[in-house]
Amino acid sequence: MMVQAPPTLVLLVDDYPDNRDIYVQFLTYSGLRVEEAENGHQALDKAFSLRPDVIVMDLSLPGLDGWEATRRLKEDPRTRDIPVIALTGHALAGHSKGAFDAGCDAFITKPCLPERLLDEIRAILAAARPRSGDTTP
């Protein structure tokens, strides 16, 4: 009998409750575990404590914004290897560049349909899986 790997844990950071709700519903519906954070500090706390498989980070956050939060995550050895998918409603040039500079691994512009986000999560996890598989006990 095969030991099933625990479902993927996604940390979803967004200050807009409805958007969190959609993605939580859909990702959960699609078989993923989802944790939520509504600002940068909360996101850092949960990331450090929960060590999710992937973080979906809205960049425009009150208080500590998405870029700064991502930078701190990428600076910390505990969370350095967790892929971060940046998500933003800002489409102006500079936003995506700033996101990559901060250490984001992918960048998605809103509006983003739930299935699209799911596709993106799967793709980025597939890329990170081999290493993740090695380290996972």
Add this chain to the structure above:
Amino acid sequence: MPSSRTAAARAGTRSPGAGGAARLELLESLLVASSAAQCAERTLAWLQRRAGVSWGVCMAAHAGAGPRLVPVASVGVPVRRIEQFSVDLELGDHPLTRALLAAGPVMISPNGSRSPVTPLGRRDVQAISLAPLHSRDLPAGLLLVAPATRTLAREARWLSRVVGPRLAALIAALRLEESERRLQRERGLLSSIINAVTDPILLTDGEGRIIIANARAETLLATDDDQSEGRRRAVALNNMLFSAALTRHAIEGAEAPRHEVPLVDPVDGSDLLFELLSTMSSDAREGTGIVSILRNVTDLQRATAELEDNYRKLRQTEADARAERDRLDLVIDSVADPILVTDPGGNTVMMNAPAEHLFTAPEVSSEEAQRLVQANDAHFSSFVSNLFFEGGTLRRSGSISLVDPGTGAALPMEAISGKIVSEHGEVTALVTILHDRTEELERARLYEELKRASAELELKVREATAELVRQNELLRRSHIALEQASALKSQFLANMSHEFRTPLNAILGYTSMLLKGVSGELAAPQRRNLERIDSNSQHLLSIINDILDITRIEAGKMPLTVADFPMLDLIREVLAEVEPLIARSKLTVTTQVNDALPPLRSDRQKVKQIVINLLTNALKFTPQGWVTVTAVCDPVIERMAIAVADSGIGISPKDQDVIFEDFRQADDSPTRQYTGAGLGLAICRRLAAMLGGELSVRSALGEGSTFTLVLPRAPEDDR
């Protein structure tokens, strides 16, 4: 003398006896007397001896004009008183005159009325009239003696007859001698005179023989044997020429104007020219002769020739001078400026035509013109006289204000005067040239005006420039303000689109989940309505995206990603993306792309955006027919053209610009048939410009449209 001898012989014969010897003695002494004085002295001496006379005066009677009795000899009379005996015979009542003319001897006594007029003194004087040589003549003289003795009385008549003729003869001889001497002297003088005359003078007889010739005439016309052959020949020639001239003169008469005789100088052989002046002279004894004077006119002729030559030269010089003067006049008259020549007296000697116009009034001219001419003259005279009095400077220029007598217009003149100075340093004339300065002054005035206008203009330009700077500054500020406003607008739009997206994201997300049955199965009407919500949300999203695109382009925040890509691939991709629309439209969609089309180097994403937009527009506005996508490349100008043609409704010419404006469609009415925000073509044109190309349309209402995107095959800085 024979007559006196006869008289003596007669007296002798009449008085023989004792006195005969004494008379003979007197006769002998009288015969040898050589002069009247000797004769008178001997007579008186004889009377002293013979008749005891102690006082006596012998007087001779001189005939002719002013006949007188003149004392010739005296005895016992003081010398100083002798002259008192000289008596004018025309005083007829003088006692001596009467005694002279008496027939015999007369006694003159002192006690008479005549005593005061006679020099006889207080004595009785015997007066004996001396008989003349010829009986008809006046008595030869008068003998006054005293005292009157008997002897005397006896001898008186004899003495008269003997002494008288002898005395007369001696006086006559004396006179002849004197006259001959005088004649000879005169002749000598005459000869000196005619010899002194340098012109030859000759007297010739009727046959032309020379009777008298002066020295000059002799040199020309007389010859000696010892002279040279040449001289003799010259003299012979001269004689021939002279005779011919004389003959011609005789024939032509004195009326002929001039008779010229050319002769040869025998001494030096030179040619001489004489003028012959001849006069006939008639003399009873000598007969008819011709007096000729030859006037040497050789020098005269030479002088005349010279004179004529000089005269001719003078005439020539005069003619030359006149010609020169005519030329000068021509030159002077051709000068447009007035020229005047003034003498030191201030009189105008010469003036040219322009000067005449100013300084002389025609006879038929108005009073006004005459007055103006006079005024001009006064001005000019004043100028000129000042210059004459000024020493030193030969030249002077000044200004004179004249007036045109014809028009009355003022003529400001510049006068330049030069003195003409003789070699003695005297000013002989003054030449003045007047130059009209009207134009010059007008030019100067215009120049001043121009300068003033230029200065004004410069001031205005400066003001305008200052104003421009001010305006520029305002513009710059407003530009900055505009840029800030534009930046704010872009920021605003960016923020707004973000704010729109967040809720739209939720709408689209929930709708998508519902349609996917996340919340359970849906009834058919619910699903249809949800799809409508989804469609409208998508449309809203596209509008927001378009606005965002324009904002990004205008804010310069649309980055370009340039790469090589094959055009055919891009078109296929586009066709694949719009395949649902094509399938729905039932139109014939074709592509015409050459396989050999070179790759395009540009921003693939943006080219694709444009082509999609053009193709969707074509599908949207073509109810039926076809749509064709064509791509060609011009290798020469390195440009690629992508055209999307359709058989749709077309666009009217007036709308062909409108369609490229923001939020515009050809039909802008609220009830328009076609949906869309009207931002598509505006964005496409902006994108085309960003890529260095352009987007254009060719269309007509009802005849379809062709939109053409022309792009450089590679960006400018890449090539």
